[in-house]
Each structure stands twice: as C-alpha cells, then as structure tokens.
Amino acid sequence: MSKIWYFNLLAAFVLTAASCTPTPHDVQQTEDLLSLYPDYKNICIPCNMAPLNFLVRNEGVDAVQIQVSDLTWTNRGNAIVWSETDWHSLTKQYTGDTLQVSLTARIKGQWQKFATFYWYICPDSIDRYVTYRLIEPGYEVWHEVDIEERCIENFQTRTLANGKQLGNRCMNCHTHGGDKGQFSYFYIRGEQGGTIVQRNGELRKVSLSSPRANGGSVYGDWHPSGRYGVFSSNKIIPAFHSNPAQRLEVYDTRSDLMVVDFDQDTILTCKEISQSQEMLETFPCFSADGTYIYYCAAPNPISGKEATAQEMQTAIDTLQYSLYQIPFSSEQGIIGLPERLYTIDKGSISFPKCSPDGQYMALSYSQNGTFPIWHREARMIILHIERDHEGNSKTLQPLCQTDIHATYHTWSHNSRWLAFASKEADTQYSRIHFVHLDKDSTGALRLSKPIVLPQQDPNADDMNLRSFNIPDLSQQSMPYGTQQIQNLMERVQATPFK
C-alpha cells in the first residue's frame, strides 16, 4: 500500500513539474525579425473577431510569452492560443484603441524580446458568419468538396453541404444576398443536381439550365430585393502552363449571362449579353440599388474556330476583360444597351462586387484571363462609383488596392470590411483574409493590412490540404444543414425555369 502511495506522489510531482510554464528571465532585446504565422503584426482587428491564435515561426523557439495591455500569457512551444473569454474581454474593453503587443520568446535557452507591434481594435464589426467552399486544389477534378459556415466571432464551424453525403459532386460557390444574408444559393452538379435556393428560410431546388443561356449557371449575384438573380453560364477549359510557377490557366470558350426571376420561375436573356459567341460575358453582379448589372466582358479571341496551340497561347495572353454595365429594371427586366465602364491598362478585370452602401466597387485584376485565383499577380482594387445627378453610375475612380494576392472578395453588411481568398502564404492553398476600408489622416481611402481568418489550432492552416475557396459574408447563420440538403437532393425534383 505505501509503495502505491509513494508511486502516486512521485507521479503527481513529475506531472506538476512538467506542466509548469517557464517564466522569462535574463531577457535580452533582439533586433531579429519576428516571424509570425499568420502575420498578425500591426493590424486592424474587428471588435467581434475570434481570438487571434498564431505561431512564432522563428527557428528554435520552445517557449513564448505575450503581453497585451494587462493580459500576459506564457506557453511552452511556439503557439499563442488565447482563452476566448480573455480575448473577448480584451477586445470589448479596448474597442477603438490601439494596443501595444510585446512578445518574448525562448530561443535555444535564451529569452529574447522582440520589437513591439500594435493591434488596433476596430469599432466597425464584421459580419458574424463566413461561408466558403473547402476544396482540394485538384485543377480539373475534385474529390471531396464541402460548403462550410464558420462563425467569425468564435471557432464554431458547421457543414452546410457535405460532399460525401452528396455523392462527391462538385458544388459551386455559396452566395448570400440581402442586407442580412437572408437569401442564398449554391449549385450542385451532376445527376439530381440543381441550384439550391434559400429565400427567407425556404429551400428550393431549381434548374437554371437553358439552351439559350449556354447551359447551367456558374457565377452569380442576388438582386437586393431577393426576387432576381443574375448568373453567368460558362464553357470552361483548363490548360496547363509550362512555367511551373503559373501552374494552371482556366478560360472560357463561351460565356453568357442570364437573369432569373425566382417569383415567376423564368429565365430572362437578351442578345446584348447572351446568345453571342463574339463576346465573353461573365462575373455578373447587381448594383447596390439593383438598377444596374455590372459584368466583365471581352471579345472572344477564338470564337468557334479551331485554334492551334500557338494561336491559343496568344489568345489567352491577350485576353483582357473590361467592366461593363447594363441598366436593369425590376418591372421591365434588362433595358438599355451595355456600356463599357472601366478598363485596366494591360490588365484583365474579374469579379466585380458592389458595396452594400452603393459607394464602392471591389474587383480583382490580373495580367490576363478570367481565373485570378491561379494568377499570383492578381490584386483586389477598390473603386469609387461616381454618379451623375440622376444617380446613374458614370465613372469609377480607383482608390486603393491590396499588395498581396487577392481574389473572390465579398463585402460585409456595413461596407467597411471585405473578405477575400488568397494563396499568398504558400501559392497553393487559399486562405480567407479580411481587410478594413477606412480613411487615413489626409482623407484618402486605404485598406488595412490583410489578416487571416484565425483558427483554434494555429497549426491547422499548415496541416490543412484543402483550400478555403470563395468566402461569402453574412450576418445570419443559414437556416439549413447537411440533412436538409441531402433530402432535397435525393427526394425533390428540380423545378425547371422557363
């Protein structure tokens, strides 16, 4: 009996000694660059964001201590993982303030203090939820694709559509609409597939395929009323660069637009934006007030003819999309003629998105083509929509842009934050980043340094072998889950649209 007692005492002592966190002593100031992943130095943080857990990637770190205001936290290893309660208390207390952050790390037995950096706790909140597609970067094909919803305020994640449950079908980007995200859709391909539409809690499966509209829907956007949607339908071809740094090029051999009326179950097309092989129209979006459709268009360089490899190369190298607008009326549908609104010199525009307040437009641009996620030079640019006295959008003035790879952006409800996907970290797997739009001391608009969506385990991004694709912000959680989607897929026929 006494042997067991001594053994237990010894075990308790050893465990206690092992779990004691080290305390900095003999700390030396260092000029070395602090390497963090994600890089959370000198950033603007939304006041309602989940804790910013991160790794200290400097070589040889085996213990870290971080000090923010009166909060000090020490840990073995190189990870900083906050308590959610402590974090939210910190951000709530210091909303609107700039906090100095001090980090000390033990490297090969020596405690070293790095230069302090700052965190600005922004009073502009960000939408509570972001949905995204989790997909492996398989180029032509996919295996397991999921659509997930993550609460930005904590680490809760749930799956909206599970690839395995749905027979490993490809699923398109989940897109919200409405000021609270009360409308949404996404597309499931293959047999028994269709567009899953959610409006004010009601789920439907519809078929948006139309011979006039060149097939099924790919990219799209919601009208602010939730009655209409505008979609592109694209014939997509993937090709491989011989330059391994560029990897993949995806281009359309044909693309057109269509407007869908979800109340009347009809598809509207017109010859100006569809049924033409001479122009490639894609990436449509509605203006914030729903009176315009913006989209990207370019002359089709191969328009139905057989092209040699060299001709194809030249065609894609010179394929540059411009931004167009065409007026839209809720009563009459598409009215007026397309008008080219914006062109980037030696650049190709994609993915225009209007801010909810109607003042700004975000778009991606790259050297050429229509698939910026694989173009490492792709950037997001913010433009101001300048209107005439009648409220018609007339010109776009560029204001600022990101300095990292940025694509597939989405606005928050208050037009202050944007989320986008970027492969900046490793050029292979995209992660969700957030930027804040505000004015500097001279009144010029600027974007804050992008911050990566934090994970509960800061090692998660490193170990993850799937991309976070096409983020979409929403104020509210989706009122459905995997089971409802599976039921819809298996038991309900898609409603064809006329």
Next chain:
Amino acid sequence: MDKIKKGIIALFIGASAIYLLLTQLYPYHLAHKAQFTLPGGWPTEPWALTLLLTLLGGTIGGLLRWLGLKRWICYPITGTLMTLCALHACDIQGRWFHLPNRADEQILAIDTEAHRNNWKRVQELTQDCAKSDFNVYYHNLSLAHQGQLADSLLHHSAPFEYALFYPIDETGNYMSISAAGEVWWFVKDLTMAEHAAMLGMIFSPHHTGVRPLKRLYEINMASGNDKSAAKFARILKAHDIELPLAEPMRTVRPHTDTLRLSFQYDLMLRSTLERNPANKPALEYLLCLDLLLKNLKDFRSDFERYGLPHNSRLFQEAMLILMSMAPELRDAWHDYIDADVYQEFCDFNAAMQQKRKSSQMQAFRSTYWYYFQFQKRAE
C-alpha cells in the same frame, strides 16, 4: 503471474508470426499503404502492428477467459480476430479486410519498386508487357531510366502514345494517377508532375501520404517555389519525416510559357525542352512519341531543332524512311546510318515489294518499318 507472462509471450509470438506471414503474403500492400498515410494514422510500421495485435489479442483473450470460456474456444477466436485485424491493416482501400490477391500484389510491386527507384526490378516485374497498358508504361519508363528506351521500344507491345504516357482521366484511381506522374517527374515537366502528384494525393484513401507530400516538396523545390515547398516541408517535419534531397532545377533558356491541354503530350515535351534543350530524357520521349504516332514530319523538325539523345537504331530506322521520301536529306543524314541498318532496310523494302502480309514479315517485327507499315490503333 507465470500464466500471464506466458500468455503475453505466447501472444507476442503469435502476433509476430501473423505479421511475418503477412509480410510474406503482402509485402507490397504494407509498403504501399505506408506511402499513402502519415505516421500517427493506422499503424503499418512493423513494430506498431505487432504491438497492436499483441494488445488486441491479450484484451480479447483475457475478456473471453474472464467470461469463463474454455481455452480451446478462446484461442481460435482470439487468433481469428487478430488475423482479421491484420488483414484490415493490409487493405489499401478502406475495406474490412483484404485476402491475398496476386494480381494486386503485382501491381503494387511495380508501383512500389518504381517509387524506390529500383528500375531494374521494375523492368523484371513488367517483362510481360502484353498484360496491360500499366505494365507497358512502367516497362518503358524503367528502360528510359536506364537509357534504353529507344533501343527497346518496339521489342514489346507499343500501343501508340499509351506506351509512354498513362492518362489521367475519370477512369483512373489514385494509384494510376500517381503512376502517371512518374514520367513527368522523369522528364522534368514540373507542372504536369505536380498535377499528377496533387491528384494522386487527393484521390488516395486518406487524401494525404508521405509519398505525394515528398514528391510535391521535391517538385516545388525544383521549380523554385519556396513558399509551397516550405508548406509541404512543415507537414513532413511535423511527422518526423526526413525531407528528400532537392534543389532548384536548372533552366538554360529564359522561359517562354506555353499553354497545354492535358492530352497534348508532344506540346508538353517540346515546352520542357525549350526550358532546357539538354534534357535528354525529355528529348528521347519526344522523338519516341513522334515515331509511335507515325508523325515523321514532327520527328524531323524535332530532330533538327534538338538533335538526338543518342544514335539509337530506332531513330536510324525512322531517318531511313524520311530519307527515302526526301532525297535532299540523304547527304545530310548519311553519317547517322549504320551499314547493317541500311542493309536491313533494303531487305525490308524488297520483302514489301513482294506484297507480303504482316504475318510473313515477322523477321522485321521489332523494326520501326514494320510498326510504321502495319501497326493500327485498336477499334
């Protein structure tokens, strides 16, 4: 206590015996499974499997004895369950268990030995090329690794471009996709090699594995994509896996980018050669592809632009056909042709003029002239 000790020893011996039996029956299944998992998953390492079986047997056997079952009932049940668990460990596709299958073992042997760069062994395993396109593909790849591709290309089955390339399409599985990437890695088309490695990993049972991660690391180091290489390196290091030796690939000419569709093998090889004209493996593959596709026009232009990797008899045979069509080439190419090859060409032409059928021309079966004349695509 003695009984328990004896029981544990007996179980350990039993588990070791089961393991040794499996390594004899399934050596390549176990090796292949290890390639497409990471340490920390279902154990396939020898010590882990033996230990697990011992613990499993001890737990099940002890439980059954505690329930009062007699030894002659407990031992067979325990042994059967341990064997079934071991068979499950040998399955590579997530099924309950896998019975010995010599055909599967053959395929896995070829794939595993190729991964280990034992090309001589791959050549031995794929001697019977008539079995499948998979065998032909790997047989030619093993020859290419030993510098003998052109010399032996027509000594066995040569199903056009599928003698050299394995297609990545919806009919494939992760093994065939991973295999398809081996030739691209060999000829150093890094885009296509990465495409195959990535897809092979995606479609594998656990969507990861030591083998594809190492290959992706090597590819990105070769292409100079340090950020991407660092990501794969971090995953490998986190699982205590040693990184392969890798360094940036030399590019001789400033790169002119070319877009290729997935089936444009000739374009892929030419764009690879544009980056580095001294890339002999790519050149040998390109010239052999031209000949297998009976595209003598491209063979001529590729030869004139990039030269020959070595003066193989196969290339001489093709040049003789071209010289017979274009007399202006005779002076320029005369020095490439060996006298005996020329004589045999004359003999072949004489036989053809007698309007002989393919069955009467078996003496020339291994020549390019026979292939050019009689080889047809399957319907």
